[in-house]
Amino acid sequence: MTGLAVDIVGLTKAFGGLTAVDDVTIQVPPRRIHGILGPNGAGKTTVLNMVSGFIQADSGRIDVFGQDVTRMQPFQIARRGVARTYQNIRLFPGLTVLETVVAGAYMQRSSTIAGAILMSPTERRERREMRERAAELLEKVGCRAPHSALAETLSYGDQRRVEIARALATNPKVLLLDEPTAGMNDVESEEVGRLLVELRELGLTLILIEHNMRLVEEFCETVSVMNSGALLAEGAPTWCLEQDEVKEAYFGKRSDAARIATLRRARRGPGGS
């Protein structure tokens, strides 16, 4: 037992000839907001995909609260308290905002087929509680769209918020966020940052991939910087961003970090993969 929330050791994944993640070790204690940084194609999303069980690691090991989840199926990992959002938003077509969040609460419910058909008092109560809880979560993430709207028709910002609410509905201990502020303006990004802190206060461990450096410096306690699949640096965000290797990986030879960071952020469209 290491006491870590997420313990990634020597993680490696190759796609054909390309080693997308190369011997990466990331250790995150409970109640930490940890950032994963790196230029496009660095392998950040691939790391999250392996933690959530989306893809299988070639080698290495992932522990969540002391339990080895490396070879588990995604739903088993989810049942151990890992939830996530997606870089290219993945909402369920046809479902409303409220339904989407209630769908995330699957394991929080005890309703049975028979109970649903007979509409037992327990079933009624559970459905009401689920709707109330979903409404609370939507409020918490700051989604103000009508609950009966189709989730897929909302603005990018609201779609990302609904995704976060859906992930929170699983009642996770670890929340993985893949570029949660892509497509949001500064005010909205700042709101997401405050949400992260609020969630941390509630006991969650948060790992996020983020390109907005201002947000990272303000809200992440530690970061891991990746490039071409390998880990470049880890530690406090400000310190990491000052390392020469990091600057070079991010911005080429020039080191006018602030200017290019702004440029990058402006260029990043929402939902790019």
Place this chain on the structure above:
Amino acid sequence: MSTTAWMITLQFAGVNALFALAIYASLWTGVLSLAPVFFGAVSAFTFGYVAGTLGLSPFLGLLLGAALGAGLGALTAGLLIRLDSHYLAMATIAMVLIGRVLILNLPEYTGGATGTLVPGDLGTWAWLIGTLVVAAYVMARLAGSRFGLAADAVREDPAVAETLAISPRRIQFIGMIISGALGGVAGILQSSFLQYIGPDTFYTHLGFVTLAAVVLGGAFHWLGPIVGAIVFTILPELLREPMGEYDRVVTGVLLVLIIIYMPRGLVDVRRLRMVRSRWWRPKGGGAEPDGPDPRDPQPTVRAEVAS
């Protein structure tokens, strides 16, 4: 058409609606399966045999069909759910083909190529409508339930559903059992209306007609298969007199047009919701940030009723 002919057509529309609902039940969980036709065949021939040798009250006959179908559904799911979607669909088509071979080769039980007689006690409007109402009620209740939302999630994106702690296999297993029960009941009613069943009664034609009914009616809401089955059974009959032999061409063209222009079928809740979202925000200003209660006042009602 004469009134009797109309009555018969409508009765088959009703039975087809049950079969279509059976196909819908597994499609709801992302599994395309024609197995309900096989389930229907097994139930119908078992019903014919048991009723012929032991005698069976109508109600018990229906229960037998549901139980047999559900059991076969579970068995089929246990064997086939691991397959990828199109291989699974092929395997269920193979089941329908194998069913016919079995019927032909078990003449002591099925009557072989000549077929067998089935009592017609259940072949009445009351039983048909009663069964259809119960089936529709069950599907409607399941729509907003824990299972229903999980089924929606698994159909739309199984990988994401898994990260919500939903096991797609389990949901698809349940869907197959429901599909089996509905298929079994549909088979019993079909045979009761016909009173004579043979190797071709539950064959590919029935499978394709009912699958077309689901596609036409809409595979995203329980009302879709029922509407689709009724339209798709009645339309050819309506067209037969004015069009003569071309009725099939017209139904075929109609099906293609609907697939192109209404890909989600006649009953399309998603489109209704889109239209309604536009009505909700006619000024295009997004949601009102500081209203007294920005929430939609209706989710309570809707979440229970719709899928």
